[in-house]
Amino acid sequence: MSAPTQPHGIGTCTRCGLCQQACPTYRDWRLEADSPRGRVQIIERIASGERPDAVMAEHLYACLGCRACETACPSGVPYGDLLEYGRHEVERAGMLAPERSGWRAFRDFAFQRVLPSRAMFSLMMTPAKVLRRLPTLARLLRSLPLSGGAQRALSMASVDTPAGRGRLSAFSPAVGERRARVAVFTGCVMDALFGGVNEALVRVLRASGCDVAVPPGQWCCGALNVHAGERQHAVEMARSNIEVFERADVEAIIVDSAGCGAHMKSYGRLFGNEPAFAERSAAFAAKSVDATEYLAKIGVAITRRPSARRVTYQDACHLAHGQKISQAPRALLRAMPGVEFVELRDSDRCCGAAGVYSLTHPKMSQHVLDEKVAKIAETGADTVAVTNPGCYLQLAPELAARGIRVRHVVELIDEATSLVPRDGLELALAAPRASGLCR
Numbered sequence: 521m522s523a524p525t526q527p528h529g530i531g532t533c534t535r536c537g538l539c540q541q542a543c544p545t546y547r548d549w550r551l552e553a554d555s556p557r558g559r560v561q562i563i564e565r566i567a568s569g570e571r572p573d574a575v576m577a578e579h580l581y582a583c584l585g586c587r588a589c590e591t592a593c594p595s596g597v598p599y600g601d602l603l604e605y606g607r608h609e610v611e612r613a614g615m616l617a618p619e620r621s622g623w624r625a626f627r628d629f630a631f632q633r634v635l636p637s638r639a640m641f642s643l644m645m646t647p648a649k650v651l652r653r654l655p656t657l658a659r660l661l662r663s664l665p666l667s668g669g670a671q672r673a674l675s676m677a678s679v680d681t682p683a684g685r686g687r688l689s690a691f692s693p694a695v696g697e698r699r700a701r702v703a704v705f706t707g708c709v710m711d712a713l714f715g716g717v718n719e720a721l722v723r724v725l726r727a728s729g730c731d732v733a734v735p736p737g738q739w740c741c742g743a744l745n746v747h748a749g750e751r752q753h754a755v756e757m758a759r760s761n762i763e764v765f766e767r768a769d770v771e772a773i774i775v776d777s778a779g780c781g782a783h784m785k786s787y788g789r790l791f792g793n794e795p796a797f798a799e800r801s802a803a804f805a806a807k808s809v810d811a812t813e814y815l816a817k818i819g820v821a822i823t824r825r826p827s828a829r830r831v832t833y834q835d836a837c838h839l840a841h842g843q844k845i846s847q848a849p850r851a852l853l854r855a856m857p858g859v860e861f862v863e864l865r866d867s868d869r870c871c872g873a874a875g876v877y878s879l880t881h882p883k884m885s886q887h888v889l890d891e892k893v894a895k896i897a898e899t900g901a902d903t904v905a906v907t908n909p910g911c912y913l914q915l916a917p918e919l920a921a922r923g924i925r926v927r928h929v930v931e932l933i934d935e936a937t938s939l940v941p942r943d944g945l946e947l948a949l950a951a952p953r954a955s956g957l958c959r
């Protein structure tokens with residue numbers, strides 16, 4: 521397994537502590553080692569040559585990876601990169617607490633066998649597809665005395681997600697005047713459980729004047745792997761995607777999963793040891809754009825009233841903190857006729873999904889989720905708009921019991937737009953055609 525180059529942020533933390541209150545684990549546990557500053561110190565010790573032990577590993581894995589500390593930090597410490605580096609070194613050293621042996625087995629299976637393979641991933645998604653059709657079975661299983669992680673997995677697997685109707689066409693032409701040629705990144709979880717969102721994205725892009733390619737051969741971006749310290753397969757998945765999208769020859773690669781987008785935009789850091797691939801990974805990263813960022817930039821014809829009435833918005837950590845995008849989704853939601861947009865208190869705080877965190881640390885995940893659900897209930901919204909599949913799966917079961925729906929922002933935009941020629945439609949948002957994204 522190749523070692524990552526030492527991340528550039530080592531040594532930039534000034535120990536000011538301004539990140540502490542942004543951190544969910546520090547707010548709850550009040551332990552320095554479970555704060556961003558404490559974790560940065562652990563990572564710096566590893567970078568200086570100290571062999572990570574099980575206690576250091578535990579503190580690094582107790583982190584949600586939400587990157588709220590990165591937004592709070594005045595010194596620009598790239599916490600996300602440092603965490604990936606630290607976890608990778610922990611994995612290389614094989615140092616985990618004995619009670620985490622189950623995690624080791626899960627990790628090896630999920631990150632080395634399942635996520636790199638479309639066939640294996642589809643097979644593993646079968647129980648989720650069955651449970652969605654058999655809610656009585658799901659309820660029965662949930663009544664069993666299962667561990668917190670298993671309960672959480674079951675709860676997420678039972679969510680009735682907007683599945684698609686089938687494979688997307690490799691090419692769909694723009695409706696009306698052609699303004700750009702783009703590609704859609706379909707992902708793994710998005711492809712398996714949220715195909716309806718990917719289909720909605722293609723419709724909205726076409727209605728906005730884009731020729732849309734969905735290149736065959738693309739697959740999982742590798743974000744879950746790299747966040748868990750598994751780099752070998754993550755690098756291979758990134759390499760494969762870069763090659764696939766190079767052949768597609770598009771101006772932009774549109775992604776509707778915030779976690780995938782944040783990772784794709786930083787593919788370059790995976791190839792620090794491969795100068796020959798650095799330029800290609802940088803070109804891929806530069807073309808990668810979040811769906812809301814792209815649509816707000818090119819202008820989308822929002823003319824119809826969607827099914828939601830009172831909508832609030834939950835910032836995905838990897839959109840707000842990882843990509844610094846918070847205004848674009850709000851602008852799109854505010855532009856919808858007949859929709860009352862209400863702000864959510866502390867909307868940029870993590871919902872507790874955090875990749876596989878809700879499975880590995882169910883207690884903290886549930887605590888964070890309970891806080892989030894209470895704040896959503898305060899808004900009186902009938903709908904919570906999200907931009908990440910993890911947030912959707914985490915929030916939906918809790919909110920369904922309160923009669924609140926979770927929808928992807930792209931689903932709502934799709935309901936509010938019309939697949940007819942652009943001419944004659946009123947543009948709800950300005951369309952800066954000189955943006956370089958859509959000419």
Ligand code: SF4
Binds near residue numbers: 554555582586587589
């Ligand atoms: S990423 Fe989130 S959980 Fe981890 S240290 Fe930063 S604020 Fe805390």
Ligand code: SF4
Binds near residue numbers: 535539557597
């Ligand atoms: S990570 Fe940033 S905010 Fe936190 S202690 Fe270090 S310099 Fe200060």
